[in-house]
Amino acid sequence: MPTTVPAYGSEAAERLASLADVTASDGALRRFLHGLPGVDAVGLDARAATLGTRSIKTSAKAYAIDLAISMIDLTTLEGADTPGKVRALCAKGVRPGDGAPRVAAICVYPDMVATARQAVADSGVQIASVATAFPAGRTALPVKLADTRDAVAAGADEIDMVIDRGAFLSGRYLEVFEEIKAVKEACARPTGTASDGEAKGATRSAPGGAAHLKVIFETGELQTYDNVRRASWLAMLAGADFIKTSTGKVAVNATPPVTLLMLEAVRDFHATIGVRVGVKPAGGIRTTKDAIKYLVMVNETLGEGWLSADWFRFGASSLLNDLLMQRQKLSTGRYSGPDYVTVD
Amino acid sequence: MSGKTGGRSHRNVKPEGQSGMNAVDRLSVFKTYKLFVGGKFPRSESGRVYEVTDAQGAWLANAPLSSRKDARDAVVAARKAFGGWSGATAYNRGQILYRVAEMLEGRREQFATEVAAAEGIPRPKAAARVNAAIDRWVWYAGWSDKVTQIAGAANPVAGPYFNLSTPEPTGVVAVLAPRDSSFLGLVSVIAPAIVTGNTVVVVASEQAPLPALSLGEVLATSDLPGGVVNILSGKAAELGLPLALHQDVNAIDLTGADGELAVELERAAAENLKRVLRPQPGDSGKGAWSADPGTGRMLALVETKTVWHSMGV
Amino acid sequence: MAFDYAPAPESRAIVDIAPSYGLFIDGEFREAADGKVFKTLAPASEEVLAEVAQASAQDVDHAVKAARKAFETWSALPGAERAKYLFRIARIIQERSRELAVLESLDNGKPIRESRDFDLPLVAAHFFYYAGWADKLDHASFGANPRPLGVAGQVIPWNFPLLMLSWKIAPALATGNTVVLKPAETTPLSALFFADICRQAGLPKGVVNILTGDGTAGAALVAHPDVNKVAFTGSTEVGKAIARTVAGTDKKLTLELGGKAANIVFDDAPIDQAVEGVVNGIFFNQGHVCCAGSRLLVQESVADELLDALKRRMATLRVGDPLDKNTDVGAINSAEQLARITELADAGESEGAERWAPACDLPSSGYWFAPTLFTGVTQAHRIAREEVFGPVLSVLTFRTPAEAVEKANNTPYGLSAGIWTEKGSRSLWMASKLRAGIVWSNTFNKLDPTSPFGGYKESGYGREGGRHGLEAYLAPSSPKGEHA
Incomplete structure (x- = not known):
């Protein structure tokens, strides 16, 4: 296996460049993506379900809860978002309470980045911003790039972009590839605007000030697992730092099998090229029990090396409180209640 | 070789009882009865024959007295034919079985004569049995593309799987043909075995093998691939054991084995867990083989294969 | 720190294993005629779980007699009534599935995840499936009014003790046969608990008899002259011996043997x-x-x-x-x-x-x-x-x-x-x-x-499961032309 480099390094760029023939033309890219092993849906579902039966108790559960909290991209993506709402969320993310670790990031719309940036200050919590006309992605490329640059300029450490599902489903893979590459370039930060979070280096940070790029597939719209595997490779080839399941805005969001499949794609990409990519399931993960199932999948598919916020995130809003309540239960032996965690 | 001579009345144009040479009488041409193995007509490798007589003891012919090596060769031929025959379409197998009936139809006279002599029954009765045997080929010919539908199943398993059970031929089947029904009984055990794609090695009735050996001639001209049906004449007691012990035989039909031999052969068949058809009470005596044959014999010589396939996008 | 899964043991307390068990004959537990017993171990620890009676040929005879006697009334019951007994059994298995899963894992050594998520759900499902057949046998394509065979002697292996029991007993009872079943020597306990389930279901005595013991008990059962049907799951070697034993009898035989898939x-x-x-x-x-x-x-x-x-x-x-x-x-x-x-x-x-x-x-x-x-x-x-x-x-x-x-x-x-x-x-x-x-x-x-299971060649003959699984326990209505 090649030595490991993270997807955001310059070395990763070199390795990806060595695969240029794969992305040299629409035809070449299609042949490559369609040459990936197929996915048997029944088998994948069954494997995810079996991993879901793992029984994580006592010390393992305590470990998993704190790990899960530290991996949360605490999210608010509402039309009704206000600076006050965002500041409250940031405060919760920075100090969830009772000695729980801080979350990984606060995830907001681009126009809330500056507010969030200020609110998290030097806590080490990252600011993630959705971009590229989230969630539908239905605008012209220049608009998407402007959206991205705005968010980066406002201090976003991480950009969560959506792919053009229409282009993907109609087979225009190279178009999707080029768009991801363009957005990745737009993630570069103009010199002198590096964020505080990066300066703290609390989580892995982008060298040269570039924001990390998470690529959202909206797996609920891609429908088939074969499509998800192709999209995973497509995004990783284009330089994604993370691959992410969903926007949280459609009927079907993150599911264990889809996430397992993406973990497998990341594993294979790493085994082949040596470039390490992160995974972020988002949408619909609300309970501690669910979160632990995901951690079990990471543990048994990619191993310990991926069990950190650098390589795995939960895109979630209500999950944090459930984790905090379970945490209280573990420490006190009593079941907690919603009045004992904050509503933000 | 001993016994009476002067039989074979059906072959002499001259009435029996007369003797001496008469210039106007034509001397008949005897048929040399041979085995039917792999689509060819060999003599027994042993060079042995035995005397076949009619019910009154009159000499009819010398039949090959097959050896265990003949049985072995027949199994090899049957195994060789299995892939092609079991892989043929059901429609094709049905056409061929029907072709057998067509070929027999034109030779009813010959078989009626042979059956009358072999079983010691009046000519009209023999003719009726031949007719029944021909009709039995037609009955089984029609089953070729239906047996899967009555013996198969679509199984509603509790999960995302397509699940289908289908009958498949067991393989090479050794058949000890009925002792006292030289043709109708014979056809009644061969046809249900081969219609589903099995290939067979048949030991004809020891006392009355001639209709069976003649059947070989019909089968050879009925588009039936060589080796699908192999016919041996000889002693069930001699041929039964090597067949029952043969590791490349998948099933054995003991219809023509008497009590003790049947037990011995069933025990021997356990060595490689052959499927065993025990002799049935209704297989001999009055009215045997005349009843509706049902599906039992066909279904006893098939294996149910169940295929699961995941169903997902 | 690594994500080490802390021990997550299923509680043993849910199952109450008695120190000793007798043979289940004619609706009651009794000692072996010669008083012999043997121990069953937990293979994961070598701990002795219980002492069970070791059946002799005499016990086999008693059990077959009980089954024969029960056959008269059981086979005469309307199918719908037999069905209800089987439905009861299926339900009780579901109710007690956690207890039975723990018991099975203890006695067999298999992971609780499998006994809980695979064995027990399938055991209950098997009884449900065949329960439904009991009053529909006329429609099963084995001729009108197919008849049961009589007393079934059944010998099962240790790899899926309760599941193999269900594969044997459910179709046998649905078709109106009565049963003498011998579980494997190393895994007798779940079959004995099943005897208790028969009691709870109110199953008439003698319909199900359970004989624990070693291979000699199995051999005696297979050879018993008043057994009409032999069903065996186990090694090909033993399967061949059984085929030799039943040669020349009228016993109907099904064998589910080894494989090398x-x-x-x-x-x-x-x-x-x-x-x-x-x-x-x-x-x-x-x-x-x-x-x-x-x-x-x-x-x-x-x-x-x-x-x-x-x-x-x-x-x-x-x-x-x-x-x-x-x-x-x-x-x-x-x-x-x-x-x-x-x-x-x-x-x-x-x-x-x-x-x-x-x-x-x-x-x-x-x-x-x-x-x-x-x-x-x-x-x-x-x-x-x-x-x-x-x-x-x-x-x-x-x-x-x-x-x-x-x-x-x-x-x-x-x-x-x-x-x-x-x-x-x-x-x-x-x-x-x-x-x-x-x-x-x-x-x-x-x-x-619902899915027939069974092999070609030396993996045995006959099918268990599905409509096909009924055939092993039925005599065709018209003997002529039908095979035994």
């Missing part, structure tokens, strides 16, 4: 699911599975890739305490079986195959064998021909579909096979060529009460 992986397989299928195919239930995919036939062009993935996956298998909910591979059922597995694995090595097993800590007491695979195996090696009945996988390669078929079929067995390819037409072509009673395509080791 090929799990065939093509270069266009869904690779991650194929790896899971291969792992599940051979390490499920410690490989104590007659239909286990003990031969991996992998297309040479993907062999390296698949083997790497397989080894990586095997390294995540959790071997240990069967009652821990996170255990994937439990204990080998007995010292005897462990010795056999060890002997064959050693033969694999000495015959030149290359042995590999992931690093795993095995408990110090009990019977254990690490998940093992052999590469460089050829058809000539013993581990490629003989049934190991343990967590040992032999890896062979092939170049073309025709070669895969030839190698897969090149065995005296013919129970099951697996095919992994994304090409539907090839999958169906392969399925038609494989000489095996069950072919799994892009899946493996799936069982269902």
Whole structure:
């Protein structure tokens, strides 16, 4: 296996460049993506379900809860978002309470980045911003790039972009590839605007000030697992730092099998090229029990090396409180209640 | 070789009882009865024959007295034919079985004569049995593309799987043909075995093998691939054991084995867990083989294969 | 800090095992006629779980007599009434499934995840399925008014004790037969608990009789002159002996015996699911599975890739305490079986195959064998021909579909096979060529009460499950032309 480099390094760029023939033309890219092993849906579902039966108790559960909290991209993506709402969320993310670790990031719309940036200050919590006309992605490329640059300029450490599902489903893979590459370039930060979070280096940070790029597939719209595997490779080839399941805005969001499949794609990409990519399931993960199932999948598919916020995130809003309540239960032996965690 | 001579009345144009040479009488041409193995007509490798007589003891012919090596060769031929025959379409197998009936139809006279002599029954009765045997080929010919539908199943398993059970031929089947029904009984055990794609090695009735050996001639001209049906004449007691012990035989039909031999052969068949058809009470005596044959014999010589396939996008 | 799963043991307290058990004959527990007993162990710890009566030929005779007597009334009951008894049994099994799962894992050594999620749900489902047949036999395509055979003598193995019991008893009772069943010597307990379920269900006495004991009790049962039907699941060797025993009798016989299934992986397989299928195919239930995919036939062009993935996956298998909910591979059922597995694995090595097993800590007491695979195996090696009945996988390669078929079929067995390819037409072509009673395509080791199960060739004859499973317990209505 090649030595490991993270997807955001310059070395990763070199390795990806060595695969240029794969992305040299629409035809070449299609042949490559369609040459990936197929996915048997029944088998994948069954494997995810079996991993879901793992029984994580006592010390393992305590470990998993704190790990899960530290991996949360605490999210608010509402039309009704206000600076006050965002500041409250940031405060919760920075100090969830009772000695729980801080979350990984606060995830907001681009126009809330500056507010969030200020609110998290030097806590080490990252600011993630959705971009590229989230969630539908239905605008012209220049608009998407402007959206991205705005968010980066406002201090976003991480950009969560959506792919053009229409282009993907109609087979225009190279178009999707080029768009991801363009957005990745737009993630570069103009010199002198590096964020505080990066300066703290609390989580892995982008060298040269570039924001990390998470690529959202909206797996609920891609429908088939074969499509998800192709999209995973497509995004990783284009330089994604993370691959992410969903926007949280459609009927079907993150599911264990889809996430397992993406973990497998990341594993294979790493085994082949040596470039390490992160995974972020988002949408619909609300309970501690669910979160632990995901951690079990990471543990048994990619191993310990991926069990950190650098390589795995939960895109979630209500999950944090459930984790905090379970945490209280573990420490006190009593079941907690919603009045004992904050509503933000 | 001993016994009476002067039989074979059906072959002499001259009435029996007369003797001496008469210039106007034509001397008949005897048929040399041979085995039917792999689509060819060999003599027994042993060079042995035995005397076949009619019910009154009159000499009819010398039949090959097959050896265990003949049985072995027949199994090899049957195994060789299995892939092609079991892989043929059901429609094709049905056409061929029907072709057998067509070929027999034109030779009813010959078989009626042979059956009358072999079983010691009046000519009209023999003719009726031949007719029944021909009709039995037609009955089984029609089953070729239906047996899967009555013996198969679509199984509603509790999960995302397509699940289908289908009958498949067991393989090479050794058949000890009925002792006292030289043709109708014979056809009644061969046809249900081969219609589903099995290939067979048949030991004809020891006392009355001639209709069976003649059947070989019909089968050879009925588009039936060589080796699908192999016919041996000889002693069930001699041929039964090597067949029952043969590791490349998948099933054995003991219809023509008497009590003790049947037990011995069933025990021997356990060595490689052959499927065993025990002799049935209704297989001999009055009215045997005349009843509706049902599906039992066909279904006893098939294996149910169940295929699961995941169903997902 | 690593994500180490803390022990998550299922509570033993849910099951109350008595110090000793008698034979269940004619509705009551009684000591063996000669007073003999034997001990049953927990294979994971070698702890004695209970003492059980050892049936003799005399006990067999008593049980057969009880079953014969019960047959008169049981077979005369309307099918709808028999159905209701079976439905009751199915429901009680569901109610007591947690208790039975723990018991099964204790006595057998299998992981609680499997006894809980596989064995017990299938046991209940099997009774439900056949319950529904009891009053519909006229519609089962075995002629109008098919009749039961009489007393069924049934001998079952230790790998799925309660599941195999359900496969035997459910169709037998649904069709109006009565039963004398002998569970395996090393796993008698769940059958004895089933006797208690019969009591709770109010099943008439003598309809089900349970005789614990060793092979001699089984042999006596099979040979008993008043048994009309023999059903056996177990080794091919014993199956042949039984076939010899019943030769010349009127007993109807079904045998479900050994296997050496090929799990065939093509270069266009869904690779991650194929790896899971291969792992599940051979390490499920410690490989104590007659239909286990003990031969991996992998297309040479993907062999390296698949083997790497397989080894990586095997390294995540959790071997240990069967009652821990996170255990994937439990204990080998007995010292005897462990010795056999060890002997064959050693033969694999000495015959030149290359042995590999992931690093795993095995408990110090009990019977254990690490998940093992052999590469460089050829058809000539013993581990490629003989049934190991343990967590040992032999890896062979092939170049073309025709070669895969030839190698897969090149065995005296013919129970099951697996095919992994994304090409539907090839999958169906392969399925038609494989000489095996069950072919799994892009899946493996799936069982269902509606799906007939049973082998070709030396894997036995007759089918269990589905409509086909009724045939073994019915006499056709018109004897002429129908086979026994």
